[in-house]
Amino acid sequence: MARWQIGDITVHRVDELTLPAGTGPWLLPGATPDVVAGSSWLAPSFAGPDHVINLAVHSFAVEVGGLRVLVDTGVGNGKTRANPAWNQLDTPFLARLAAVGFTPDTVDRVILTHLHADHVGWNTSATPDGSWRPTFPRARHLTARAEDEYWASADIEPARRQMLDDSVEPIRAHGLLDLVDVLPGGTEILPGVTLVPAPGHTPGQIAVVLSSRGRRAVITGDCVHHPVQLARPDLCSCVDIDPAAAVRTRTRLLDELAGTDTILLGSHFPEPTGGLVRRDGDAFRLVALD
Template structure:
């Protein structure tokens, strides 16, 4: 199994205080291992928008598709981007026509944007030969919700076109983890959104876990009680985060953070003697990208 982090864009410094308001500079200072990779000297969090591109059992798999180019977005950091994401993806060996499977951990604008690209004035699937997977619970939630205009726009330009092309598959995770293809399991991790999943990958000698937005930033390992301002169910999100981290702590499982700045990959270790109840963790970064 070979995994690549395919960068789209580094998120601006304002993202951290907005997304994780309780992760103050004082909190960052209490976890010195966050510097310099995951926070700067002033305690400002570093976050990234990227995908994971994986070769697995002969398949080319993409996990999440970032923000996308030319999308009309309410968040200024996401609005009308013009990046070379597709060129980076192709350099990693994942030309759009060669992708077999796209896994969407959840249906937020910064995870579905490159589902589509603008062609002849219309939004068309970027990966026309791929099946796009997301959890049925995620789809059911958003299709039943009264969406605000920016989210309706996101569904129109990045989600509905893949459904209309017949490329979207809804996976039932209500009974627990499910394995849509050999070596790849979807783990229900609700809270941030109702149907969010983490993605577990099994190579010949190693297991890796892609977090989705169950964990946005390594500061949440040191302080699992810190949630995101956009968590739909903050209490459930914290419970999910603690359970997910505890399941991989002190094991060989490699954690791949969906918004972690480089080096992005690492192993979770229990951190003793912290004031956070119900245990806290730290992140031991791993630079290798071939597993």
């Protein structure tokens, strides 16, 4: 598992699963083989020889100021999901988390970039009686108030309701969910950890900015699903709620990071996952970091 040092902040990538090859064409239908082939820098890490993009699910375990902070919690084990790639998983995610020093009872904060099934699943674990208990019982779970309010009022399908019922509502019921008013310029929740608005994929999605000793990194959430969207910021996910807003968010972020030493950490980027944004004609490219 990869690790990055951002000044005094340590970031570990904790892997859950590699997504099947069919995920890319479904999730980003505009990322056709011809489009992918037009950016040769995507191979071999971010796209295969058939010019189909690679995607993964992982969390970021962040050591900051003596606290253990987990950004997003993946799909989770034993969850009934409509997506076959996520249904009834049995992965060693918790063992991988423990291997970097994050046993469940030592996690202090969980940041949820947005409330989708592949970002909230390990919030809870099954009990012998079939109910769901918090996986990280000491942790405050943070998400944007705007995100929570959207899903509370939206007319949502049964599969999404089930996800909220098994992975979000138990956290609320245990008094562990904190809703954050994320300001347009960002809201610092801990020294060196700032939540910034990243709407479009969902209305209240946030990205996470890490800053220490003059170094910075940005964890994307799903405002950038894959590096091909640097070459083509106009490419949208099939599940973006507001595609136009998603393009604006993505373009603004990439424009801000281009030419800087801020590390972009993609929430679904396959290995090597992190890189620097550089301008490439009228668009951008990712210079991957080991």
